[in-house]
Amino acid sequence: MRRTAIHAITFVAHCESGLHIGGSQDELVIGGADSPVIKSPDTGRPYVPGSSLKGKMRAELEKHLGRFGRDGGRDGDKPCGCARDGCPVCRVFGAHMNTRSTLGPSRIIVRDGRLRGDKWRIENKTENVIDRRTGAAQHPRSNERVVEGTEFDMQIVLQVFDIDESFEYVNAQKQARRGADALQAVVADGLRFVQMTGLGGGTSRGSGAITFRDCRMDGEPWKHWPA
């Protein structure tokens, strides 16, 4: 197996609503929000973990394709680990928990998204749990969100191997792609599904709406993402 190309796909993630990507418990501050956003320990600035974006892209593609679990079956709640030659998820994202995969390494490396500019703001959004009998609000919880309009610089590195030459993928617009083009189409579909469904926590309650702008590959406008 030989790597035949390596590309940098860059874009701006623009928050169309508040965005909540939760930090870990050890970042909790007394008197702070119940659920803080993840921040860089060095700078205290919020960022978008590459693993969050990659995981959401993967989960959305799995739903779109109906591929789950060890056998790539249509039902289940585990990531696809089928490692089949034709599986777009296992090829691009890696076969989950499958040490016998011959598909090679994950084709994409999703970098942490860095906040654009020096100005940023965090808001506290309070959510209530409603008592079903009385209608009274109980246990209000406060969630930190980076505010609407915040932007992050994102990068996905895409590696192409010689074994990808025969890989075929029909994208969400029913266009047949092959080889390196098919890998790019899988990435583009994943990003489109995240745009449609949102990123981070609380997407069903108004958080995490996001658009991806100025998508480029190796500095040139990316043909898989028409502006």
Ligand SMILES: [Zn+2]
């Ligand atoms: Zn699979």
